[in-house]
Amino acid sequence: MIALSRVPLAMQLALRVRGHAARVRLASALHIPAMPSPNRWTASSHGDLLWLGPEEFLLAQPGSDLIALPTFLATAIGPSDGAVVDVSSARVALDLDESDAREVLASCCALDLHPSVFAEDHCAQTLIGQAPVVLQRLPGPSSFRILVRPSPEDYVTRWLQDAIVHPSWRVPPEGVE
Amino acid sequence: MLQITCPWCGPRDEPEFHYGGEGMPLPPDSTDAEWAAVLYQRPNPAGRTNERWVHWAGCRQWMHVVRDTLTHDIHEVRPVRQPDDFGSPA
Numbered sequence: 001m002i003a004l005s006r007v008p009l010a011m012q013l014a015l016r017v018r019g020h021a022a023r024v025r026l027a028s029a030l031h032i033p034a035m036p037s038p039n040r041w042t043a044s045s046h047g048d049l050l051w052l053g054p055e056e057f058l059l060a061q062p063g064s065d066l067i068a069l070p071t072f073l074a075t076a077i078g079p080s081d082g083a084v085v086d087v088s089s090a091r092v093a094l095d096l097d098e099s100d101a102r103e104v105l106a107s108c109c110a111l112d113l114h115p116s117v118f119a120e121d122h123c124a125q126t127l128i129g130q131a132p133v134v135l136q137r138l139p140g141p142s143s144f145r146i147l148v149r150p151s152p153e154d155y156v157t158r159w160l161q162d163a164i165v166h167p168s169w170r171v172p173p174e175g176v177e
Numbered sequence: 178m179l180q181i182t183c184p185w186c187g188p189r190d191e192p193e194f195h196y197g198g199e200g201m202p203l204p205p206d207s208t209d210a211e212w213a214a215v216l217y218q219r220p221n222p223a224g225r226t227n228e229r230w231v232h233w234a235g236c237r238q239w240m241h242v243v244r245d246t247l248t249h250d251i252h253e254v255r256p257v258r259q260p261d262d263f264g265s266p267a
């Protein structure tokens with residue numbers, strides 16, 4: 001049973017925001033106390049908000065009011081302090097729900113994903129194989145979301161499926177060569 | 178493998194970075210020959226060098242890296258852009 005599923009995201013928005021005041025306005029519009037710290041994500045009123053860079057965030061899976069949302073957020077940021085760009089087609093989401101999810105990812109991703117290092121509010125941009133991805137730790141004991149560009153989606157899926165089917169990391173039982 | 182501690186993302190492996198050349202002051206008013214020397218003629222010293230790297234597979238930020246070309250020891254990494262109040266680097 002391969003617990004790797006493609007998750008439809010209604011909308012993805014790239015948010016660029018510069019300066020403290022604009023960040024406060026944007027956080028308020030998203031009903032969160034503050035914009036997420038580096039390599040962290042938070043659930044906002046309009047979907048998951050992921051840190052991508054010092055002035056760059058990704059809003060994924062917004063749930064409601066989709067057509068008005070970009071304008072609403074652009075107004076909150078202000079005309080000269082950033083931008084909102086619809087990047088809904090830029091990445092697809094793959095959810096890895098597998099008790100060995102961390103070990104599966106370890107076969108193709110160099111990040112230390114141990115829960116003591118990569119906790120439930122963590123996200124990171126990194127490489128799976130040679131493909132750039134956004135990795136998001138989901139709530140739960142061992143769940144990850146992988147946001148990947150459509151063209152290397154098949155490549156990333158094959159890496160993960162191969163690790164699931166051929167678990168080279170598993171220590172063989174006693175007495176088995 | 179070289180591991181660089183990104184000021185934002187923490188320690189990451191070298192494939193996530195691109196080398197951006199030695200960090201040298203760029204002369205604002207120069208001849209083409211002087212520009213060419215800055216861009217293409219590297220001092221390439223043995224020992225500590227000031228380099229620029231970009232974390233292309235991560236936060237896509239540029240950083241100054243002080244690296245020893247003999248030992249590969251990295252002595253210092255600091256962001257090219259100074260952080261303001263958008264959260265302290267990792």
Ligand SMILES: [Zn+2]
Pocket residue numbers: 183184185186187232235236237238
């Ligand atoms: Zn980084």
